[in-house]
Amino acid sequence: MPTVRTPARPVTRATSWAAGTLIRWGVHAKRLLVSAAERGAESSTDVSEHGSTPVVAYFGDQPATLYQIRQWLPVFEAVAQHRPLLVLTRDATTSRLLRQETSLPVVLAHRIDDVLAAYRQVDAKVVVYVNNGMLNFQSLIYPDALHVHVNHGESDKISMVSNQAKAYDRVVVAGRAAVERHRRALINLPDDRLAVCGRPQLDHDVDPVLPPAPAGVRTVLYAPTWSGENDANNYTSLDRYGEVIVRAVLSHPDLRLVYRPHPRVVEGTDPACARAHRTLVGMIESANRAAERHLMPFHDAPLAVFDGVDLLVTDVSSVGLDFLYLRPEAPIVLTDRRTDRERLECEAPVARGTDVVDATTVEDVAGTIRRNLDADPHRAERARLRDHYFGFERHESSTRFQELVEECITTRDALVRERDTR
Template sequence: MPLARDAVLAVGLLRKALATRRARIDLRRMLAERGPLPQNRFRIAVYFADGPVNMYQMRQWYAPLRELAREWPVMVISRAIRGADALLRDDALPVAYAPTVRDVEQVLDEQDVRIVFYVNQNTRNFQMFRYGRRWHVFINHGESDKMYMTTNQFKAYDYAFIAGDAARARLSRTLWDYDLDRRTFAIGRPQADHYSGALPYTPDERRVVLYAPTWEGDRPSAHYGSIVTHGEALVSALLATGRHRVVYRPHPRSGVVDPAYAAANARIVAALAAANAADPAAQHVHDTAPDLGWQLAAADLAVVDISAMVYDRLAAGKPLLITRPVDPEALVDDTGYLAACEWLDAADSGDIVERADRVLDDPAAVERLDHWVRHYFGDTAPGSSTRRFHDAVRVLMERWDDRNSSSAG
């Protein structure tokens, strides 16, 4: 077994090295074709030190940031070869590749960056924190009740953009001596104003169930993933009815830690393909597309793990079931929505059809859902979150002007 594991590890390292080499070649070519970025143009930078595995954290912000760029030009400072390669291929925002600290300093010398956004807690963020005279703002990559959302690392940033009252309550319970009123801005979920994408199926009388599990996690406290414990049973039950359409959207990191998780994921994908081959009208979907939008809006029911997907779906205001973690060490915040949500236990996964019908046909569910939507995101009327996002940026730009004037004086 150790030899087999070593062989698998060696193959994985070789593939990663080859992918990095290809990305380096492609990156040089794309940067040469594009030419240098115009100097003194960008006022906002998104700092991204990660590679392609965490690109989902950036991609969900593309649409809101592009709209913001109409008022305040936005760029991305990318530190990793393969991350920069992916960003340039997406061609969603201007990208500066800055692998070294000296490169970062050159970008800052060439641009009048007044706000730096961060979508995650990468330890290399601290290399950017050294530069003052600009606001460092944590915008995160989703709202959830994970312990990640209450980390003391919030204090490392000058400000944080949060979703709403639930986030405020969560932080106030956890962080000591943190000025929530001044250092946080509640903006809701701007991404919800940009749901898009064409349906990959033709709508019919089938009920659409989105199953969007998270990855397996890298420690017991974060073992929220359900593919092994719930996934195969619930997907099999839904495929057997002939009256459901499954949209399966696994987390991009599924199986990176646990081979059993990767194998179960592969079996679910194979089951979807087999079901479609047997009944082409079923049009089940294995969704690996980078953009998230139509999935949340089109599904009649969503089955999700404890992750940002809970709250992405909640922002859509439509019914959902949450898988209950099997690992007793998995941390579950039972003070918010998870204290009142509809849980799906692993033992009940095979009864998903009955559970789904009950949730979808419960008249009281709409009222309960509306309460929690307001608690987490505030006003979710179209455009409301985008307006709050832009208003928060304007406030920080005004504070930058005030500070800059004081320093100049």
């Protein structure tokens, strides 16, 4: 494995033209003023009660993307045992929800000035980002910290290697596959910007949620991703193969289906995926009227549904790679909506250790699932690929991540001293 070092709506005054309009606007303005007052109270940047807090986890998005930071909370809580850490948000609802899910202090800062003031008050030295949200760039204005991007999963999606990575001082990646992915996709990104840490999120145990399958019944998890922000980032199988995959599993009396799509599928952000999702839900509900055993744990964490699964059918996404790491003994079937096996294996090396559902193989999904359950023909190759993607045993990733945080703090302090003595 190559050594990759890790250095250094405002309230407005309406002018009405009729008494009725004045009354209506008066009620509306009162509601807006109350809402603004609530926001102002929650967004106080007086964080002095927290004292010096060298590590800040920044999350600027709304609740729809809370899953992105949620998987990092156990990691941040572990870091906080060594270095004080707080979570800084930009949305009031997000802030309230996070306070219910973590013991970490959560600070709400609406304006850019609030963000910068909070960083100054706690003397932030390392700011950690779990996504590429647009509001990240307001936080990046702060000059006295190192900015570290950790993303919210290890995936072969093209979105994992955006040029936005160049905005950060460090980019945390899982292993060799991620280093190669960045080299292949980007120009002018030095290797020393990449910090290889494995997947510290996977070091933390998650309580399983699946009940035991009936005797003699094996469990197939179908976990499709969403349709992405644009066509290049669309890896979902839902609208093309979802109905065939689900029907294939439901047709076998000795198989149990667990259907757990990406949260943005459940929210119905894409019309084609929303229609396909409703169709699958209807199929599963109909099948359960005959035999109540198929499951749809939409609101449980993906990691919580891995235990008890005998085979995973998934798309190019972090779910497949997390499963590869945590359940290397269980086969994976990957999908490819573009039906380009050469490109798929280049961009997603995990496909070299799986059967693939695409336009040429979709009619034999039932046979593909049965062969993998009975013979598991790719087991040895999956073991090699697991090392290629991750390269660490469990708990080593957490150690490496903590070491990275400490190194960044030390480097930041040295750089600030050097600057201030010039």
